[in-house]
Amino acid sequence: MTRNSPLSEVIAAQKRGESRGIASICSANPWVIEAMLQQARATGEPVLIESTCNQVNQFGGYTGWTPDQFMAYLRDLAPRQEFPFDHIIVGGDHLGPSPWQDEPAAIAMDKAKILIRDCVRAGYTKIHLDASMKCADDDPHRPLDTRISAARAAELAQVAEKAFSEHPPGGAPPYYVIGTEVPLPGGVQEQEEGLSVTSIGDVAGTIESTKEAFFARGLERAWERVIAVVVQPGVEYGDATLFEYDRARAADLARFIEGYDGLIYEAHSTDYQLAEALRQLVEDHFAILKVGPALTFSFREGVFALAAIEEELLAGRQDVEPSRVREVLDKTMLANPIYWQKYYQGDDQAVHLKRKYSFSDRSRYYWPVPEVQFSLSRLIQNLGEQPLPLTLLSQYLPVQYARIRGGEIANVPRAILLDKVRSVLSDYSYACGYLTGPA
Known part of the structure; x- marks a missing residue:
């Protein structure tokens, strides 16, 4: 440089x-x-x-x-x-x-x-x-x-x-x-x-x-x-x-x-x-x-939204193992609370919500854990066999639904998750002078 x-x-x-x-x-x-x-x-x-x-x-x-x-x-x-x-x-x-x-x-x-x-x-x-x-x-x-x-x-x-x-x-x-x-x-x-x-x-x-x-x-x-x-x-x-x-x-x-x-x-x-x-x-x-955290927060939102779609699509099916990614992530956080315990205050219900949804996004520390990675891979695999139903995308991922309808991104989990992160990055591109308007 x-x-x-x-x-x-x-x-x-x-x-x-x-x-x-x-x-x-x-x-x-x-x-x-x-x-x-x-x-x-x-x-x-x-x-x-x-x-x-x-x-x-x-x-x-x-x-x-x-x-x-x-x-x-x-x-x-x-x-x-x-x-x-x-x-x-x-x-x-x-x-x-x-x-x-x-x-x-x-x-x-x-x-x-x-x-x-x-x-x-x-x-x-x-x-x-x-x-x-x-x-x-x-x-x-x-x-x-x-x-x-x-x-x-x-x-x-x-x-x-x-x-x-x-x-x-x-x-x-x-x-x-x-x-x-x-x-x-x-x-x-x-x-x-x-x-x-x-x-x-x-x-x-x-x-x-x-x-x-x-x-x-x-x-x-x-x-x-x-x-x-x-x-x-x-x-x-x-x-x-x-x-x-x-x-x-x-x-x-x-x-x-x-x-x-x-x-x-x-x-x-x-x-x-x-x-x-x-x-x-x-x-x-x-x-x-x-x-930093806003980017992994948006990524986590995308994962949770895809998990909700997975639950809808796999309800009652015995031939596919669901990812249970939200459950696996939370269990992993509970098993090793070092990255969040001193940051999240309140009763059990309040702390439960913070582990999932806090703006500080302490869950970001747990994505590299092998069990979480395996669960995330299973989620993507379970949803990757065919395009996701537009109705469910509209329900759980309305911004990406519109971008899929407009031909801007592919209707596959990987593209959806990357676009969730880019939706935040676009605000920074605009702020720094590389886009003419916010996303």
């Missing part, structure tokens, strides 16, 4: 006063990635795919993939989607001690350094340095000092620079993103009385303290490749709560970044925002739009 890369072009366009952005697909879900490649082939937009420190790491993460394996998957998938692999920007999100914050800082940081090193060696070229979280031996009674988090971020950047220097000549140096959103990633857990927008003082402090920490380690050239700051523009989601973008509340923050020639904002948790709100975010310099 050179200075003529899509990321640098977004920055240049923003500084010219143009409304140009890029969607960051923060997901390792194969259906989501395939849908994004299809979308980019149709719109001509750049592809930025990021894995989080929990999805992909040196221990496999919840996907079971290391950075090398994730890159190998993308390298294999791209040509099958007739998309050039070298047109994909691969990034790492929240790379730092987060997965190991229950351990002392020195140990957590050592593991974070290995993760950063492995990502850069694998070919990741966009690195979000996030050392904002407290580790086990940090003072539990006060927020982590900005200077400490900045020093840790610079320490990680130094590891990334060393890993890149060991690459064969011709490789692209990493771009860096600094800062973090408030609240911490994953969605708010309860209704709030309004969401705070990052203050100008906080973002200025993040930029200046991180710059000082970089320079203290002799990373002046690396600082030139810091392209974005993560801030909270006032968008977030909870289990059933959405905080809509209010550009008036974020106006001062939006203007502030105009004073920095090489920097734009990266907005996390833009999931579920309306297309026009996403467009406004890009216009207001929040030009990198992170999205």
